[in-house]
Amino acid sequence: MEINLLVEAGSMKPGPALSQKLGPAGINMNQVIQKVNEATKPFVGLKVPVVLDIDTNTKEINVKVLSPPVSELLKKELGAEKGSGEQKKVKIGNMSIEQVISIAKTKYPNLLSKNLKAAVKEVVGTCTSLGILIENKKPLEIQEEIDQGKYDKEIDEEKTEVSEEKKAELEKSFSVIKASQEKQMKKEKAKQEEAEKAKTVEKEPEKEKKK
Numbered sequence: 001m002e003i004n005l006l007v008e009a010g011s012m013k014p015g016p017a018l019s020q021k022l023g024p025a026g027i028n029m030n031q032v033i034q035k036v037n038e039a040t041k042p043f044v045g046l047k048v049p050v051v052l053d054i055d056t057n058t059k060e061i062n063v064k065v066l067s068p069p070v071s072e073l074l075k076k077e078l079g080a081e082k083g084s085g086e087q088k089k090v091k092i093g094n095m096s097i098e099q100v101i102s103i104a105k106t107k108y109p110n111l112l113s114k115n116l117k118a119a120v121k122e123v124v125g126t127c128t129s130l131g132i133l134i135e136n137k138k139p140l141e142i143q144e145e146i147d148q149g150k151y152d153k154e155i156d157e158e159k160t161e162v163s164e165e166k167k168a169e170l171e172k173s174f175s176v177i178k179a180s181q182e183k184q185m186k187k188e189k190a191k192q193e194e195a196e197k198a199k200t201v202e203k204e205p206e207k208e209k210k211k
Helices: 016-025 029-043 070-078 097-110 116-130 139-147 152-156 164-210
Strands: 002-008 047-054 061-065 093-095 132-134
Touching: 002 016, 002 029, 016 029, 029 047, 029 061, 070 093, 070 097, 070 116, 093 097, 093 164, 097 116, 097 152, 116 132, 116 139, 116 152, 132 139
Parallel strands: 093 132
Antiparallel strands: 002 047, 047 061
């Protein structure tokens, strides 16, 4: 029996969906959870795909841990808990092309990409959905630059190390972007509160009339 799961590494908990599959086969749920948590410890803080291969006759359990999804690796790289809920307005980080290449190398064996360059483009695409900038630019711009060959040297050399100077520059640039985002969000919140207050004021005369 084979069961595919996506679990919180190192902290999988019992669930009805899993018990429905294990129960009829007479497999001990706690034993499975213990084995999965032990196998996924190296990825604590990430959600990882797991394949359970269970022999229903001998009750032997084999746990195979697959590479975490690209989105999880990107969030871990940035130290972010979640992606942006408003990708166009709110960015959660600013990565270097070297960091993108590093994640692409990690995931390449599990992706359908024909080469590392295609894998890099796939990772860049995920950056769009999470609200991540790359080299101070939107992922779409980076996609175009990859097509133009701008990062061929870095990709061919599989460059994954980022200089401290470059890290500092990217962090400095993002701190400015983040401050601007927070300022804009405060403005929008204040505007929304004013609109709600105005609605409340409009309703007051109506109440008076009814009296």
